[in-house]
Amino acid sequence: MSWSQITVQESDFNLSEQYELLRQKAGDAGAIVLFTGLVREVYSMEPDRKCQPATVQGLTLEHYPGMTEKCLQEIAQKANSRWPLLATRIIHRIGMLVPSDQIVLVGTASAHRSAAFDAAQFLMDYLKTRAPFWKKQQTLKGSHWVESRQSDSDTIKRWQLHD
């Protein structure tokens, strides 16, 4: 049984601690992949969709307590059933964040790199469109909810072709 841990938290996380945790829990891993998502200062999609770049001053992340953890567990289980993973780690932050802050961490450990890379990509693709998180951006022009991108929904399709 592979090791898996999922955390939704306000506080920041430390990459080297998470790496050491995966290394310790994964046993005989030959590959560990860690992905980190950051808050960007320039965001190119305004709600009016005219695509004027806006300077983001901050971001508030809301989620659906209970359902979030359940969804992330299901996504991790899906990844585990597709690839021979030794360990998976997901951390998603909520609350107020500012540009360059870490938002999300996905970590995978496997005997070989291709499984670890693919599973990390899969976890991120699913997490972005299936886990109940919502971003609200604060810019100089006011605050608005980030709208979902069709491209994010499309990326999931490549995994579904093989389902």
Next chain:
Amino acid sequence: MLEIHYFASVREAMQRSKQQLSLPEATMTVGGLVELLSRQDACFKNVYESGKPLLVAVNQTMVDSTHPVCDGDEVAFFPPMTGG
């Protein structure tokens, strides 16, 4: 009694994060519930008729409009997710 939760832009448009509702029938579909809420609540009608995608979860699982809703269920309405 049904517990209904609203999140993100839907929560703001509804001006509340949750509410309770007595079901007029023992069981109805999500689509029936949406029609009921649209009749009862002007805020909900605006959200529903805005043309923006509205997602629904029953007992914390995403469902479509044909899914049944029963007494004691937890229903949530929200826009498409934008995490990660």
